[in-house]
Amino acid sequence: MGHIVEKCDFLDVLEEAAVLGTEVVVDLRDGGHFTDHVREVITEDGQDFALFKTHGRLGVHTMSDARRAAPRIDSYEGKLGQ
Numbered sequence: 001m002g003h004i005v006e007k008c009d010f011l012d013v014l015e016e017a018a019v020l021g022t023e024v025v026v027d028l029r030d031g032g033h034f035t036d037h038v039r040e041v042i043t044e045d046g047q048d049f050a051l052f053k054t055h056g057r058l059g060v061h062t063m064s065d066a067r068r069a070a071p072r073i074d075s076y077e078g079k080l081g082q
Contacts, residue, residue, distance in 0.1 A: 010060050024067065027065040037052065039051040
């Protein structure tokens with residue numbers, strides 16, 4: 001059985017990307033995919049949408065997967081005032 005991605009998982013990935021300004025890789029239910037920056041995640045009339053820099057507005061229900069384009073690197077280097 002394959003990995004089941006919950007809707008809240010998509011929203012977490014998309015919202016994190018919007019806040020941090022990072023790219024995500026999105027796989028679509030129709031078989032397509034793309035990499036883009038998320039500008040904002042919104043809910044209208046009970047439906048969730050992501051606003052992408054290049055790909056415009058896309059309903060979360062059209063996605064089969066969303067993940068970081070690059071792994072997150074946790075570091076204190078910038079916080080240490082070096």
